[in-house]
Amino acid sequence: MNFDGITYRMADTGDVELLSRTRLEFFTGYNNDIPEDKKELIYTDCLAYFDKSIKDGSFAAYLAFDGDKLAATSGVTFYNTPPRASGPGLTAYISNMYTKPEYRCRGIATRLFDLTASEARRRGCGKAVLYATDMGKPIYEKYGFYVPENYMEFRFEEVKTT
Numbered sequence: 551m552n553f554d555g556i557t558y559r560m561a562d563t564g565d566v567e568l569l570s571r572t573r574l575e576f577f578t579g580y581n582n583d584i585p586e587d588k589k590e591l592i593y594t595d596c597l598a599y600f601d602k603s604i605k606d607g608s609f610a611a612y613l614a615f616d617g618d619k620l621a622a623t624s625g626v627t628f629y630n631t632p633p634r635a636s637g638p639g640l641t642a643y644i645s646n647m648y649t650k651p652e653y654r655c656r657g658i659a660t661r662l663f664d665l666t667a668s669e670a671r672r673r674g675c676g677k678a679v680l681y682a683t684d685m686g687k688p689i690y691e692k693y694g695f696y697v698p699e700n701y702m703e704f705r706f707e708e709v710k711t712t
Contacts, residue, residue: 556621556658558665561611563604569611569646570596572623576648580683603627611646612665614658622649624662626670626678634676642670644680660689667693 551558561569574593578584584592603609611625625646631639644666649659670678682690 553661554656555616556656556661557615558661559613559615560665560669561604561613561623561625563601565611565613566597566600566604568613568620569600569623569625572620572648573646575650576646579651610666610669612662612669614649614653614662616653620650621653622658622662623647624659624666626666628670628673628675637676638674640673640675642667642673642675642678644670644678647680647686654685659686660692663689663693 614622627643
């Protein structure tokens with residue numbers, strides 16, 4: 551599909567390298583003090599993740615192109631939890647939302663998010679979750695995302711043992 555000169559399509563296994571490079575570009579731009587050896591590890595881990603998860607259907611991504619140049623990406627990981635009173639346990643974890651700087655503020659991320667949210671609805675997800683950058687928050691809030699009052703997080707890598 552084509553909107554305003556930008557072409558949108560779902561990613562496939564032929565896009566694994568592109569998705570991995572773009573994810574690393576996002577991390578580097580967001581946190582530019584990543585050591586080179588860590589960048590290589592992120593890239594190779596992304597290659598393995600995207601290859602496996604696109605094949606098994608647990609991840610879907612959309613790409614936006616300006617001609618043959620990638621402008622932006624979006625992604626969604628699907629996972630199951632026990633059903634909730636509010637509905638099914640299939641959850642959409644939105645990630646990989648990244649627009650290259652020269653394409654920002656043109657509605658591309660919003661269009662990609664529309665496609666990603668539609669895919670999650672099509673698959674029967676009961677809810678969607680995500681982590682947002684300051685730049686992305688207005689897009690997600692427009693869709694009705696909010697910060698739950700009882701949400702908590704624990705990061706295993708930060709646990710100190712004695």
